[in-house]
Amino acid sequence: QEEAKAAARDMFRLIFGISSTNTKEYREFCILIVNYIAPSSLARTSTIPEFASQFHHSRQVHDSTYSSTLFRRSSDGQIRRGPLLLAQQYHQALGEATWNSDRVADIDEDTIPSEMYHKALRRGLRQPSVLCNEHQMKACQLLDNYSNHTHAFVFRPPGTGKSFLWNGILLARFLRGSKRRKFIVLSPHSALLAQHVLQSKDFFTGTSLKVVSLTAVDLDNANTIGDFDLCYISIHAFALMSTT
Secondary structure, three states: OHHHHHHHHHHHHHHHOOOOOOHHHHHHHHHHHHHHHOOHHHHHHOOOHHHHHHOOOOHHHHHHHOOOOOEEEOOOOOEEEHHHHHHHHHHHHOOOOOOOOOOOOOEOOOOOOOHHHHHHHHHHHOOOOOOOOHHHHHHHHHHOOOOOOOOOOOOOOOOOOOOHHHHHHHHHHHHHOEOOOOEEEEEOOHHHHHHHHHHHHHHOOOOOOOEEEEOHHHHHHHHHOOOOOEEEEEHHHHHHHHOO
């Protein structure tokens, strides 16, 4: 029996071209295939009890909450559910012209219109009437000018919107579809770093802008961070990085 199981595992790895030896992952592959062939939207042709018992979950769980529902995420972070994708395919089959709604950052420009910073603030805070403060606008225009290669210091008391300088610039460039640079922000202590990470992720809700963080305990796995738009680094981690 053990030899049969080993042979089945070897055949599965050969067919699917994977290196994993975890049989639970094999089951997840089969679940994905069955869910794609018989999704819950097909009602009576959804997961039959025999399949459900093999996957260790009931048909009701599969139909209501199972994670492998068909969807597509656009480049601006929006999720398009299966029924909408199916409707788009029907309309395309009937001759409706296709169009690409994904936002691509391909506008190469040194500066962007000032109104974009107001728009980014309204979008990030979800308040349609809010406007940038005077110091926020001046700082964004200075820091977001790609032809300006000078350094700058911003002296403002806590709670006056300094974090908008990087959050706002990134979101403004994203909304305009303009090429943007990456931001690295040094935080003086871990509590402030965690707070800034949560604020930025909330500010970027509904977009594909990626926020990551790096503390001293993360240095061993720093190469797994991958691509990012905004990276918060603790001052301790930065000191260790600069001395090694």
